[in-house]
Amino acid sequence: MMKELLEVRGLVRRFGKKTAVAGIDFTLEEGAFVGLLGPNGAGKTTTIRMLTGLYKPTSGSVRYYGRDFFSNQKGIKGNIGVVHQYSNLDRDLTAFENLNLHCILHGIPRSERKKRIEEALEFAGLAEHRNHQIKTFSGGMKRRLVIVRALLHEPRILFLDEPTVGLDPQIRRSLWDLIVKVNQVKSMAILLTTHYIEEAERLCKRVMIINEGKIIADAPPEELKKDLGRFVLEVFHEDGIEERLFQSKEEALEALKGCRETCKIREVTLEDVFLNLTGRRINV
Amino acid sequence: MFNGIKGVLYRELNVYRKRARKLILASSLSPLLYLIAFGWGFGDRVVAGGLPYITFLIPGLITMSSLNQSYGISQEINIARFYFHLYDEYLIAPVGPMEIVLGEIFYGMFKGLLSTILIFIYALIFSVDLIISPLFFLSILIHTFLFSSLGTTIAMVIKDHGSQATVNTFVITPMIFLCGTFFPVDRLPYVFKLLVYALPLTYSTKVIRASLTGGEVSIFFLALMVAYASVFFYTAYLAVRRVEA
Numbered sequence: 005m006m007k008e009l010l011e012v013r014g015l016v017r018r019f020g021k022k023t024a025v026a027g028i029d030f031t032l033e034e035g036a037f038v039g040l041l042g043p044n045g046a047g048k049t050t051t052i053r054m055l056t057g058l059y060k061p062t063s064g065s066v067r068y069y070g071r072d073f074f075s076n077q078k079g080i081k082g083n084i085g086v087v088h089q090y091s092n093l094d095r096d097l098t099a100f101e102n103l104n105l106h107c108i109l110h111g112i113p114r115s116e117r118k119k120r121i122e123e124a125l126e127f128a129g130l131a132e133h134r135n136h137q138i139k140t141f142s143g144g145m146k147r148r149l150v151i152v153r154a155l156l157h158e159p160r161i162l163f164l165d166e167p168t169v170g171l172d173p174q175i176r177r178s179l180w181d182l183i184v185k186v187n188q189v190k191s192m193a194i195l196l197t198t199h200y201i202e203e204a205e206r207l208c209k210r211v212m213i214i215n216e217g218k219i220i221a222d223a224p225p226e227e228l229k230k231d232l233g234r235f236v237l238e239v240f241h242e243d244g245i246e247e248r249l250f251q252s253k254e255e256a257l258e259a260l261k262g263c264r265e266t267c268k269i270r271e272v273t274l275e276d277v278f279l280n281l282t283g284r285r286i287n288v
Numbered sequence: 289m290f291n292g293i294k295g296v297l298y299r300e301l302n303v304y305r306k307r308a309r310k311l312i313l314a315s316s317l318s319p320l321l322y323l324i325a326f327g328w329g330f331g332d333r334v335v336a337g338g339l340p341y342i343t344f345l346i347p348g349l350i351t352m353s354s355l356n357q358s359y360g361i362s363q364e365i366n367i368a369r370f371y372f373h374l375y376d377e378y379l380i381a382p383v384g385p386m387e388i389v390l391g392e393i394f395y396g397m398f399k400g401l402l403s404t405i406l407i408f409i410y411a412l413i414f415s416v417d418l419i420i421s422p423l424f425f426l427s428i429l430i431h432t433f434l435f436s437s438l439g440t441t442i443a444m445v446i447k448d449h450g451s452q453a454t455v456n457t458f459v460i461t462p463m464i465f466l467c468g469t470f471f472p473v474d475r476l477p478y479v480f481k482l483l484v485y486a487l488p489l490t491y492s493t494k495v496i497r498a499s500l501t502g503g504e505v506s507i508f509f510l511a512l513m514v515a516y517a518s519v520f521f522y523t524a525y526l527a528v529r530r531v532e533a
Contacts, residue, residue: 056380059532081382092373096303109295109381 006033007069009161009193010055015064017050024050026217027064032195034160037187039208040197041274043286047217048197049089052165055195056086068161082110085154085192089166091146093153095139099130102138103153110157124152128182144175151182155190162186164196168203176200180207199286201275211274215282229272232280240266247276292387293394296378300364300395315357315399316406319349323410326470337472339501346416347497348469350407351431355489358400358432359460361392362439366452369443375531385528389440393524396436397429404428424499430513431492437520438488444527468493488516 010032017025025047032038040048053059055066057077066073068080093102100121107117125131128148138146147167154162164183168176184207187194198204204211205225213221213228221228233249235256249272250256256269278286304311327342334341368374378388411418442455466480467473467489476484484490491509498505 053532058376058379078382078384081380084380086376086380088373088376090373092376094299094303094368094374095372096306097299101302105295105299106377106381108298109291109378109383111291111382 006035008032009034009036009069010195011065011067011070012055013065013067015051015054015066016062017047017054017059018062023217025054025061028214028217028219030212030219030222032161032193034193035187035191036193037207037209038193038195039204039211040195040214041199041201041204041211041278041286042197042214043199043284046199046214048199048214049165050217051214052086052163052195052197056084056163057081082157083160085157085159085162087147087150087154087162087164087167089169091138091143091150093138093141093146093149096137098135098137099125099141099149100134102149103156106153106156112157120156124156127155127185128152143171144178147171147175147179148182151179151186155186155192158190159192161193161195164194166197166199168198168200176203183207201273201286204274213274213278213281215278220281221277225274228274228277232272232276234272236270236272236276237263238268238270239263240268247279249276289384289387292378292381292383293391295381295383296388296391297395299374300361300391301398304395304399312402312406315353315403318356319353319403319407320410322349322470323414327414337497342414343416343418343501344472344497345470346407346411346414346418347500348493349410350404350428350500351489351493351496352464352469353403353407354400354428354432355435355460355464355492357403358396358435359439359442360399361396361436362443362455363452365392365440365443366446366449370449379531385525389437389521389524389528392440393433393436393521396439397432400432400436401428418500419502421499423505424496427492427495427499427505427510427513430510430517431496434488434492434513434517434520437517437524440524441520441527444524444531463487463489468497488513491516 008031012028012030015025015028016023028051040051042048050059054061057073068083071080073080097105103121103124104117107120112120122131125134128151130145130149133141133145141149151167167183168179171179180203183194186192196207209224211223211225211228212219233251235250235253237248237250237256237259239246239248248259250259253269260267260269275286323345327345330341332340336344442452446452446455466484467487473481473484473490491512495505495509495513497503
């Protein structure tokens with residue numbers, strides 16, 4: 005049995021009168037790969053920022069390996085790696101200098117720094133760009149670099165906040181490969197926030213669906229979908245799309261025969277789960 | 289304890305190194321213009337505070353220029369924080385707020401001291417004799433520490449880039465012109481005198497000028513500089529401790 009790494013209880017964050025996170029509870033084990041799926045404004049980023057010490061919670065507790073985070077931040081932060089949804093690399097510094105800065109801040113001994121940085125650049129496929137300034141990097145290269153930067157101090161958990169947002173599909177897929185490699189090769193727990201259904205389904209072994217600051221479902225993707233059915237028949241009416249759910253493809257095909265409008269059969273996705281739970285879509 | 293200080297200095301000094309030529313050129317221009325306009329313009333015909341005007345002016349320019357450079361880190365922190373989110377990297381690292389504050393302050397002091405050296409070079413060119421004593425070193429260190437601390441506080445307290453310009457316009461610029469840089473504050477009307485004696489630059493200018501020109505250095509003023517520096521250091525620490533990225 006995997007050891008419990010993170011325990012979150014009753015976490016709340018308010019900004020004035022607005023409640024961004026409305027009391028969330030969950031635990032995370034070592035080596036887990038968990039997705040936090042929800043639409044924009046659901047509270048994903050605020051949650052990550054509280055779990056990494058960038059925001060202070062209004063109430064609630066966060067424990068890493070049983071230790072309270074907010075009273076032991078300096079001691080615990082060495083176990084945490086964070087990749088933000090924006091690049092916060094210094095554009096005037098080179099790739100090597102950006103990674104070296106991270107090493108210095110995390111107290112990695114000088115004798116080890118060069119080796120770790122070279123390995124990280126190799127891992128990200130950026131070895132030949134080590135001495136290039138970040139201002140010359142493409143969006144995909146920056147994302148790869150921020151991911152390996154977060155691994156330099158060998159954290160036990162990596163938070164990825166919308167790591168592929170704004171990237172084209174090809175780069176997104178190459179980043180997915182990198183992220184899976186991190187989880188498998190480095191056996192590091194990963195908590196990934198996303199509003200991309202495909203990303204959550206492909207990468208995560210467990211998905212927490214968040215809406216209006218609350219976790220409304222928490223299970224492996226297949227389990228979340230199982231209760232709903234396996235196939236969806238989409239009927240395209242003039243005033244919108246009607247969706248009918250079926251447990252087998254045969255049932256869906258049978259229903260398709262009686263279809264007079266344009267109809268399409270597809271597999272159930274987490275988008276359908278979200279729609280069923282909230283009455284609205286994640287990506288609108 | 290020192291990883292935060294080392295990290296902040298590593299970043300700031302590397303960025304500075306890459307822009308050094310431009311930055312040094314920019315920081316050397318305005319004191320040179322003041323020297324040409326006021327120093328040569330007034331020449332030896334004007335006496336201020338019992339000194340030939342150019343001898344009076346050079347220490348003023350040292351305090352002004354080092355203030356500009358030390359306090360100027362405020363703008364750099366501001367851009368790093370709001371536009372490039374570089375502060376997130378410091379805040380997620382296992383370093384304390386005190387380390388971040390000290391790193392920024394040491395960088396501000398470095399910039400302030402560098403501009404001081406520039407003015408000394410001008411003093412040599414303009415053949416102005418100055419006395420460089422241990423008291424001068426002490427006072428310039430306190431002065432640059434004070435204004436780097438103030439710069440760090442302001443950068444952390446303001447909510448956006450526009451507020452930075454407002455602080456500069458309403459606090460820093462009046463301070464530079466009124467606190468004895470270009471003329472003795474004793475000649476100011478009573479109301480203005482009250483105002484300038486509430487501002488820390490007045491004491492820095494008096495102490496630094498006295499130490500460089502052989503005047504009597506007021507220990508009370510030096511103590512006031514230390515008091516201001518301590519207050520601003522503490523506010524900088526509190527501001528970084530409370531800041532949310």
